[in-house]
Amino acid sequence: MELDVYLYRGHLGQTVIPVPLALAEAFNLDGKAILTAQVAANELAGRLGAAITSELLHGHQRSYLQRFAAAICAAKLPSLNQECFAEALAIAMTQPKYPLHVGEFSSDTKVLSAASSVVEGTRSAFLASEGMTGTRNILEHQGGFYRQFTLHRNTPQPFLQLGEAWVTETLAFKRYSACAYAQGAIDCIRVLSHENTFEISEIKKIEIFTMITALVMEHLAIPHKAYLHQ
Structure with a gap:
């Protein structure tokens, strides 16, 4: 859990490493497919994490990023069409977790913030591939994610300059298994x-x-x- 890689404003290592590896093995996909899924998850989930700056959750508590990243990885492996991809993200962000501070520092329960979120995010892509639909504007809706998870009332559009500015370049690696x-x-x-x-x-x-x-x-x-x- 702690020996992870993280981006500016987001811990995604618990998702972008195991999910692509597991799905690539299951679907017999190559390294290029794995890397593509990892970069896509870093860029999209990383931007979402950077946009949510005024909130009560911190670090690994922001497990909604794990859900979002897992859905992206699972939607890319195998590659779902644009409609299913959007539905996967909408489904994933419908029921984000809200971990409490007292269970996130030092106690064993911290690991659960990523564990269940990775599973639920991955499942969202499989549900979308079977035809399930979500609320496409789940992030920006007046009763949606931004309204519930940030103190901002006007959250900036995070998904800009894709292919130009790279969140992946902010990746940091821990030398020790600790915060x-x-x-x-x-x-x-x-x-x-x-x-x-x-x-x-x-x-x-x-x-x-x-x-x-x-x-x-x-x-x-x-x-x-x-x-x-x-």
Whole structure:
């Protein structure tokens, strides 16, 4: 879950890697088909994530991006026609999850934010291929996704400059299986352990400079830490 790749404003690694690989194996498709599905999902779901900037969900809580990306991957493998593709996305975004903060930091339940969303998004494409239809304006409808999931009242059109500006270029890779906010701290510990020779008893004080988001994450994780010492 944590050893993932992510885009600017979106964790999609749990979808764009396993879904294309699994479907390509099932339908006997080649690497080009896999890469095409991955890029399509990154570009469309990545743009949606960038457009939703004023909201209460953060990081992996934004599991609606997993649903959206999974539907895109599954619609491309095998390639559905334009009508079915649109229906797959509409179906996927009809019932997005709303994970709660207290279950998303440190506890085991964080993994579920991606697990069920990936399945539901993939299923949406299969349902569309069988003729099921959704609400095509599910994102921008006055009672739709934007209205329910963002504090903005006028969300900008996210799907612009396709083929010109590439969200894929914002891909980042984690070196360690931990939240992105913790990557710098882990690097620091590794450097200290390899480049310094001192005894623990010699340490008198430790000063830590970090980002506010890391402090918030630590605060939310405190209730779960108690179980680690039982």
